[in-house]
Amino acid sequence: xxxxxIAKQRWSVSTTAEYGDYISGPRVIxxxxxxxxRDVLTDIQDGTFARRFIADQDAGAPEFNALRAKGEAHPxxxxxxxxxxxFSWLRTADTEKDYVEGSTGR
Numbered sequence: 407x408x409x410x411x412i413a414k415q416r417w418s419v420s421t422t423a424e425y426g427d428y429i430s431g432p433r434v435i436x437x438x439x440x441x442x443x444r445d446v447l448t449d450i451q452d453g454t455f456a457r458r459f460i461a462d463q464d465a466g467a468p469e470f471n472a473l474r475a476k477g478e479a480h481p482x483x484x485x486x487x488x489x490x491x492x493f494s495w496l497r498t499a500d501t502e503k504d505y506v507e508g509s510t511g512r
């Protein structure tokens with residue numbers, strides 16, 4: 407996305423996936439999603455997000471750590487680990503040598 411926006415993302419996937427984006431995207435991202443995204447933005451702008459994050463960090467990050475563990479335990483992570491083993495072209499960059507597969511922690 408950072409290299410060429412939505413157009414390059416669509417260019418980089420199959421025609422089937424691109425078509426799916428055109429017909430399915432508007433079904434997924436509708437008024438309800440936009441309203442919820444506005445609510446999230448409001449939380450950021452009025453400081454609600456920062457207060458919650460700071461309070462959690464001050465308490466030893468129990469919510470953050472629970473959310474991280476939940477994300478790492480999601481089945482898509484296990485499937486992704488297995489699929490990436492099959493990608494001969496996928497190599498870890500020198501700047502990512504400290505990355506542990508399937509872990510978001512540093």
